[in-house]
Amino acid sequence: MTKADAVEIRYHAPDATHVTMVWGINYWKLVENRPAGTTIQDKVMHSPMVRDGDDYVLKLHVPDSCSIEYMFRFEKEQRFFLKTTRVEYWDYNQLASERFYQSKNDGTVVKVSTDDSQLQPIKYISLLTYSTVCFLFFSLLALLLFITEKYMLKKASRPLNSNALFFAIPIALSIILIVIRIMIMGELGRFVVSPITSLPLLLKACLQDFIYTVVLTVVFGFLFLIKKNNPRPVLWIFASFAILSIVIGVANIKITELLGMPFNYRWLYYSDFLMSSDASRAIGDHIDKSSLFAYLLMVLAAIPLIWLLYRLLAQRPLIAALFLVLAFSAACLAKPNLPIAEGKKENPVIYFVSSLFQSNGLPAIHNKGMDAHQFMKKNEYVLDTPYRSTFNEHDIKNVIIFVMESASAEYITPFNPRYQATPFLDSIKHAAVLFDAAYAHAPATNKSMVSLLCGSYPYLSYKAITAEKPDIKWPSITSELKRSGYRTSFFNSGDNRFQGADSFLKHREIDEIRDFRQNSCDAPIFSEPQYADENLDGISDACLPVVFFDWLEKDRVTPFFSMMWTYQTHYPYYSTSKKINFNTNNEMKERYLNALHDGDQTLKELVRGLNERGLLDATLIVVLGDHGEAFGQHGQTSHAGGIFEENLRIPLIFINPQLFNGERRTTVAGISDVAPTIFSILRKTVPNEWQGENLFNKNRREKVYFFTPYSDWLFGCREGDFKFIYNATTNASYLYNLKEDPGETVNIAGEQPDYAEQLGNDLNAWVEYQKQHVTAYLK
Numbered sequence: 001m002t003k004a005d006a007v008e009i010r011y012h013a014p015d016a017t018h019v020t021m022v023w024g025i026n027y028w029k030l031v032e033n034r035p036a037g038t039t040i041q042d043k044v045m046h047s048p049m050v051r052d053g054d055d056y057v058l059k060l061h062v063p064d065s066c067s068i069e070y071m072f073r074f075e076k077e078q079r080f081f082l083k084t085t086r087v088e089y090w091d092y093n094q095l096a097s098e099r100f101y102q103s104k105n106d107g108t109v110v111k112v113s114t115d116d117s118q119l120q121p122i123k124y125i126s127l128l129t130y131s132t133v134c135f136l137f138f139s140l141l142a143l144l145l146f147i148t149e150k151y152m153l154k155k156a157s158r159p160l161n162s163n164a165l166f167f168a169i170p171i172a173l174s175i176i177l178i179v180i181r182i183m184i185m186g187e188l189g190r191f192v193v194s195p196i197t198s199l200p201l202l203l204k205a206c207l208q209d210f211i212y213t214v215v216l217t218v219v220f221g222f223l224f225l226i227k228k229n230n231p232r233p234v235l236w237i238f239a240s241f242a243i244l245s246i247v248i249g250v251a252n253i254k255i256t257e258l259l260g261m262p263f264n265y266r267w268l269y270y271s272d273f274l275m276s277s278d279a280s281r282a283i284g285d286h287i288d289k290s291s292l293f294a295y296l297l298m299v300l301a302a303i304p305l306i307w308l309l310y311r312l313l314a315q316r317p318l319i320a321a322l323f324l325v326l327a328f329s330a331a332c333l334a335k336p337n338l339p340i341a342e343g344k345k346e347n348p349v350i351y352f353v354s355s356l357f358q359s360n361g362l363p364a365i366h367n368k369g370m371d372a373h374q375f376m377k378k379n380e381y382v383l384d385t386p387y388r389s390t391f392n393e394h395d396i397k398n399v400i401i402f403v404m405e406s407a408s409a410e411y412i413t414p415f416n417p418r419y420q421a422t423p424f425l426d427s428i429k430h431a432a433v434l435f436d437a438a439y440a441h442a443p444a445t446n447k448s449m450v451s452l453l454c455g456s457y458p459y460l461s462y463k464a465i466t467a468e469k470p471d472i473k474w475p476s477i478t479s480e481l482k483r484s485g486y487r488t489s490f491f492n493s494g495d496n497r498f499q500g501a502d503s504f505l506k507h508r509e510i511d512e513i514r515d516f517r518q519n520s521c522d523a524p525i526f527s528e529p530q531y532a533d534e535n536l537d538g539i540s541d542a543c544l545p546v547v548f549f550d551w552l553e554k555d556r557v558t559p560f561f562s563m564m565w566t567y568q569t570h571y572p573y574y575s576t577s578k579k580i581n582f583n584t585n586n587e588m589k590e591r592y593l594n595a596l597h598d599g600d601q602t603l604k605e606l607v608r609g610l611n612e613r614g615l616l617d618a619t620l621i622v623v624l625g626d627h628g629e630a631f632g633q634h635g636q637t638s639h640a641g642g643i644f645e646e647n648l649r650i651p652l653i654f655i656n657p658q659l660f661n662g663e664r665r666t667t668v669a670g671i672s673d674v675a676p677t678i679f680s681i682l683r684k685t686v687p688n689e690w691q692g693e694n695l696f697n698k699n700r701r702e703k704v705y706f707f708t709p710y711s712d713w714l715f716g717c718r719e720g721d722f723k724f725i726y727n728a729t730t731n732a733s734y735l736y737n738l739k740e741d742p743g744e745t746v747n748i749a750g751e752q753p754d755y756a757e758q759l760g761n762d763l764n765a766w767v768e769y770q771k772q773h774v775t776a777y778l779k
Helices: 127-152 162-185 189-192 193-204 207-226 233-258 265-270 278-287 289-300 301-314 316-331 348-356 387-395 424-428 445-454 479-481 498-506 543-552 587-612 671-682 753-778
Strands: 004-012 015-026 039-041 044-048 050-052 057-064 067-080 083-091 099-102 108-113 397-404 432-439 487-492 512-514 558-565 619-625 650-653 663-672 702-706 715-717 720-725 734-736
Touching: 004 015, 004 067, 015 057, 039 558, 057 067, 057 702, 067 445, 099 445, 127 162, 127 265, 127 289, 127 301, 162 193, 162 207, 162 233, 162 289, 162 301, 193 207, 207 233, 233 289, 233 301, 289 301, 397 479, 397 587, 397 671, 424 587, 445 479, 445 671, 479 487, 479 558, 479 671, 498 512, 543 558, 543 587, 587 619, 619 671, 650 671, 663 671, 663 702, 702 753, 715 753, 734 753
Parallel strands: 004 108, 397 558, 397 619, 432 663, 487 512, 487 558
Antiparallel strands: 004 057, 015 044, 015 067, 039 044, 050 057, 067 083, 067 099, 432 650, 619 650, 702 715, 715 720, 720 734
16 A cells, blocks of 8 residues: 545535545545445445535545546435425536546645536336336326216216327327336436426427327328228227337337437348347347336326326317427427437437438538548658667568457456456557557448458448448458468358358458358357347357467468457357456446456467467467447447447557567557558558558558448547547537547537537548448449
8 A cells, every 4th residue: 555645525515415425546446544434335435425515525545646436426405396305316427527636745635516407316216116107197097087977977978089089199199208208318317306397308308209299190180081981990090000109119218228319220230120139139138027017017008098088088179189289389499408318309210210211321411621632642651660670670470360359448458457357468568569549440340340351441331341242342451461472361259141241251362261150169159049040159269269270280381361250249248267256236247348358368378379389479469359349338338329439449459579569559540550550560562442551650641530320320530639420310510538538428519619620521521532432342
């Protein structure tokens, strides 16, 4: 334990009645000298703070030059209908400022303030409880009305009032969609505590739901008028559509939670509708019996609600039309004081239908200031010193690319010591060069495969080159090295048939191509019978060195190139070794980190085998991820739906004890840069068709571009410390300073409009150039 420094935390919360600081040091580790009253819950420290005027104060004694991670839990009194109650809030102090770095000076005071109107109350009501209450509430109201009419007012039964029933259906649908929207927004706590002040936020979020309801009402109203003499079939179909809409809306609760937005056509292409069951598996694994029962209750709640509204409207059906008009007007005019995430206010049906009209290409974007020439010119090749002499002095004969499936830099130990999932990579970094700002160009495996092998940016489409144009005439690492007399191979722990990768690889002049099906290694196969036709099975990553060395032993004289692709870190994450507890309090992340640890041990065996055969000094090993993986950041799970750091930032490490000495480079890198960088080390000519640039070239371009088409159409670039994202679907721009805001929580596009516009123009030029570039090869 080093010298303990005094740090005073002052949390400004004048309305709070009690504040607890939840904290840790150096990535949530515990300290020995804890403040009085501190408890340990979920392996982090909970320390009560002392009130001092409008602030709450906590004095800490922590080691010199450590980091402090912290968040706050506080209570305040609020009026809940007619009574005052204490409501709890979490101030998560999100990633932009979650870590405070302690200096060497004693007496540091950290001042933290919050706007609690921006925070959500802790939700005390589960989804099942919420659905049960809704079902019982509507059922009870319907029952009371039935008893009142039949036994108290003694009303006689009347013939079906088709007009009343027709208007009861859309009103019931609107009410249920409002109930569902509350859950999608995650605003249940706020709405329960402050229903009146939360109403503008809710109405604005429900605008698309109201539009959808109005459209349905108009369509079926037209059919209703045509079939006025026999309206029952129309009413049955209308009611069926309403129930189906509720089912879709209920399913959208979990889909939005996992993907950040509803399903669209591009997602279906990427997932189970046309290709695989990744998304459906992810959603299915997050839905338990309790959730299914809650969803069923929400659907059933529509039945008593429709009957209740039918009885109430039997005498005055025009009230329904007035309700729809008022609700729609209120939603249009509502001015909420809080922002609403785009994906959480989208009606799932409207969102999916609108995506069909973009299914054949990119949305229109502005081409103001376009300069596509900047992407066509080849920069002068000038190697950074001291690499110029180092690369010339050492003769590297062999190359291995080791691709870690779904590996985000955030979880690789040399890039983030919080997670000790890859200890071997950490131990060998002294013989490597690490790129701290490396990116996938798209958060999708097969797009990264094309970029990696062919040194190119991806096809700007939801479609995959591997499936649509596997024989595309692009030179690859393997085809070029094959002409130089190299042996070439590709080994995959997974299934090469996924999205047509097997066909694409067959056109890359690779001598030996194997996936788990041709693997003779004695290891368990990971398979789920219900997805037998989806090409998602795999085998232990530990088999990769086994099959590689079997192939290598057939000819140890000829220079070789081999690419190995791991599998176990693909969702739902498999591990074969003894489970390690990484203390994340997240079951899926624990599975992922254990699978990542297995991949690290596979790499260890590969390096050991090369060293034993005397090949390590003559072999360049490139370790990278094909894309990232999200575990709740920015409302995302998995990887393909966004282009935030968790989706795209990957580890990129070049390993060779003769060439590198543990350097770290801040060069902004992309997967397309890997191939030309390898060729510079091998001192071979880079094909003109390759778009990537040598990462050691002093004159390389300063930007790296990326995109994803699977949710909204998102395009982005990184330049220096800044990252720009353009949402072409919503026409929204975002600018982040990653040095100050690594969690991408503060959009500064409004503060730096000129720079944001400049990056936007460069991005638009790249999109236009890339469309033309790829289209020329697709013809």
